[in-house]
Amino acid sequence: MEIINARLRHQPELFTVTIKDGIFTHITPQTQAITISEGQIDAQENLLCAPFVEPHIHLDAALTAGQPEWNQSGTLFEGIERWRQRKPMLNEDDIYQRVISTIELLVQQGVQAIRTHADTTDPSLVGVKTLCAIRDELKDKIQIQVVAFPQDGMLSYPNGLALMEQALEVGADVVGGIPHFEYTRELGEESVKTLIGLARKYDRLVDVHCDEIDDPNSRFLECLAYEALKYDMGHKVTASHTTAMHSYDNAYCSKLFRLLKNSNINFISCPTESIHLQGRFDTYPKRRGVTRVKELLEAGMNVCLGQDSIFDPWYSLGNGKLLRTLDFALHICQMMGYQDYRQALDLITENSAKTLCLEGYGIAVGNSANCILLEGEDDYSVIRRQGEVLLSIRQGEIIMERQAAKILTPNYVKTN
Known part of the structure; x- marks a missing residue:
């Protein structure tokens, strides 16, 4: 050819x-x-x-918006409640049909590699098992990484840690976490150390929903970056969302960036979802609630963009087009200079491939x-x-x- x-x-x-x-x-x-x-x-x-790379999406929840109820407030936390209602309806066929439809949508938009999160706070682990099976079935058509993701908290959910280990033994490629959703700060810090320990034990990558909140006191990113630095594994570690960084003061960020740069971790921003979910408790001035994409890039760190959701309890739109996500990011993050445009496709290609540790890309x-x-x-x-x-x-x-x-x-x- x-x-x-x-x-x-x-x-x-x-x-x-x-x-x-x-x-x-x-x-x-x-x-x-x-x-x-x-x-x-x-x-x-x-x-x-x-090819385009989708580094952050929840395929197990795709195409479930409004089932059984819509997220009326538009908040992250109501989205979690609506998903909690939907989980009892999950079965292998339900997940398989929705995931295949969503993957086909992504393939039609030039995506050839996907990292999908799968909820482990479900005693059946049907999402993890089904996504791992689909990954293996479609390996010649598209590359899929499955993240073992404890949506309701790894340490705050009953038997959550055991379910995480079981998901890794089933075959999940990546260890996930959500420290800001654990019941206490102490549990959040412990969860970060635990998930890094699991990644080292099972030789897995790491991708943590980190500080996806407007709270300026949510600072688990520094814990994650330090653990990555401590074990020299930053290239295998990803901090997703980090939207609290939008609320950090500049003095703290100047200190934090030194650690982030030295740790060599990766970042994923999901601008369409973050601009929708964050800032919900503000009147005016109203925060955008998107992490500091431009500043991270200028500091020489690896940043990429994901869609996060397609028609699910957190985000009821989405069409599989990463170019749409990129367009949103350039506007929201005020990256509208010509040099920004010249490098923009990196955010949905090379940078994403680096985050997923793809070889021969x-x-x-x-x-x-x-x-x-x-x-x-x-x-x-x-x-x-x-x-x-x-x-x-x-x-x-x-x-x-x-x-x-x-x-x-x-x-x-x-x-x-």
Whole structure:
């Protein structure tokens, strides 16, 4: 397979990209546009990009908004209550059908890797077990990491710690946590130390819902970063949300950033959900309630963006489009300079891949031939137009194609 007349990020020339046996074998500059011939794909000067990565979503809860009741207040805490009502209705078939539908939605929008959280505060662990089974079933189509996530608290929920260990033994890839939702600060701190211990014991990655609250006194991020630094495992540790950082004063943040930088941990922000859930207790002035994305990036830390929810008790919208999430983030975080645009796709591609510790990611000779074709010639034009994902190729096979890319070898199943 050859892709001709392709733009690559931050490169002025057109390129021909050659794929053989599922691997990128040649990336060759072109002096001018060339005419398509048999066996080639004409990119038509659109942007060939590494696939989108969804680093933070709750697939076990997807497509359940309003079941059995809607989150009327729009708060994080009512969302947890509504999900608590929905959990008794969970079964393998229910989860499987919703998850498959949501994954198909994501694939249609250029996503080829997903990190999904699965609630462990359910004695049956049906969410964890079903998501691990789906991960294994779809491994050739999409890469999935399953987080063992104690929604109601690992130490505050009855038998919560034992359920976490059981989830890891079932096969969860990542250890989760929610220290700000434990009953006391002491339990929150203990939960951070415990989950790091579990990650070391089972050799797992870590992704913690950390300080997803407006409370400026919620400071479990420093505990997580210190534990990561202590055991030199920051590259495997992720702090999700960290929305309390929006309420921290600058003096504290100046001290905190030194620890964060030294710890080498990753950050995930979910701006569409955070702008909706946070600031609910404010009148005016009203906080945005999104972590300090711009400042973290300027300090040289790894930050990426996730959707968090698609039509669930916490967020009743969502369409699988990470470009929409990116657009929200650029506005909310006031990252609207041209240089911000030039680097913006990093937030849903390279930075996310680094967070998930993905190997062989990116358009480079020798890597797996995973890529997407975006409508537009560079980051800026793709974001400004909110361009479509025209084509998605995984391991050299076309898994999704839209009308704009001209294909002369229709030996694949076309999905629209």
